[in-house]
Amino acid sequence: MLKALAIFLMLAATLACLTMLTFLMAGGANASPKQITQLKWMMLATGLAWLIGVGGGIVALCTSRDALGAWLAASPIAVVIVAFIILWVSEW
Numbered sequence: 001m002l003k004a005l006a007i008f009l010m011l012a013a014t015l016a017c018l019t020m021l022t023f024l025m026a027g028g029a030n031a032s033p034k035q036i037t038q039l040k041w042m043m044l045a046t047g048l049a050w051l052i053g054v055g056g057g058i059v060a061l062c063t064s065r066d067a068l069g070a071w072l073a074a075s076p077i078a079v080v081i082v083a084f085i086i087l088w089v090s091e092w
Helices: 002-027 033-062 066-090
Strands: none
Touching: 002 033, 002 066, 033 066
């Protein structure tokens, strides 16, 4: 059951990170150079969170550590939610 949850969370993390990257790219349309630099760093952080979370989840599942795989797969979702809240609240 945990293996199925981990796989579902990996798919959800992938969709959440792709959605966040799309929002960040759309936000850079009329941005200043300073804001574009901030957006690039946030895109890099989002991509790294996805890579570490999903990659670590796959490695954990391959070594039969299903609970760790589920936690690692859920971590990019938390990063995306926190980043979205920060962007929503801040005025830049």
